Amino acid sequence: MEKIGRGESKGITFDEADAMTTFWHEITHNRNIVGYIRKTDLQTKYMELANEFVARKTLPEFYSKLGCRKTPFPEFMSNRDSTGYNKMVNAYNYVINTLKLDNSKVLEAVKKHLFKERYTIQKDGLVKGLIDGGLKKVNGTKLKTSDVNTLVTMCKDKYSNTEINDWLKAHGFIAGAVIVSAKINIILRGVKFHIESLIIIAFN
Secondary structure (H helix, E strand, O other): OHHHHOOOHHHOOHHHHHHHHHHHHHHHHOOOOOOOOOOOHHHHHHHHHHHHHHHHHOHHHHHHHOOOOOOOOHHHHOOOOOOOOHHHHHHHHHHHHHOOOOHHHHHHHHHHHHHHOOHHHHHHHHHHHHHHOOOOOOOOOOOOHHHHHHHHHHHHOOOOHHHHHHHHHHOOOOOEEEEEEEEEEEEEOOEEEEEEEEEEEEEO
16 A cells, blocks of 8 residues: 555555455455344355455455556456455356356446345345346246356355356256266166266257
C-alpha cells in the first residue's frame, strides 16, 4: 500500500500483490451486512467459494479506490494458487466460461447474495448466479434445480475440468458424447456371461 501511496504501483511484487488480494478477500467478508453467524463446515465451504469468487472479480475495484489505475498481476482474478479455495473457484469459473455464461450477471447475483444474505445459505447465491448468467440445456428443456445444485456442489468439491465437462455432456448442457464404463451380464444358451464394455452415449 505504501508503494501505491507513492505512485509506484508498477513496483508491486508478485508476493505483495498476492497479499493484497488476500487482504481484499478479508475486506469482502466484512461487506456482509448480516454479520457473524455460526456455520457448519459445509456451509463455510460454499461461503468461502462465493467470497473468493467475488473478491477476485472485484479486485480492480479495490485497487481503484486505493488510487491505482491498473491492477497489478491481474492473473489473480482468475487463478491464485496460494489459497485453499483456488480449485473451487477455478471450477466455478470453468462452468461459467465453458457454458459461455454472462460473467457480469453471474457476479452480480453472487455478490448481492453474499453481501445481503446469511452466510449459511450462500450455496443459493452460487446457484442463482449460474441461472441468472444464462445457464440452459442444449435442447432448451427446462432446468432442474437439482442439476444446478449438483453442479455447484461439484465446484465446491473441487472436481476437475474433465469431470465437470463429462457431467455437462451427460446432462445435456453441452453437445458431445460421454464414454461410460458398463458391466453387463447376459445369458446365452443357458450360460451366464459377464461382459465389461464401453458404451458411448451421444448428445446433440
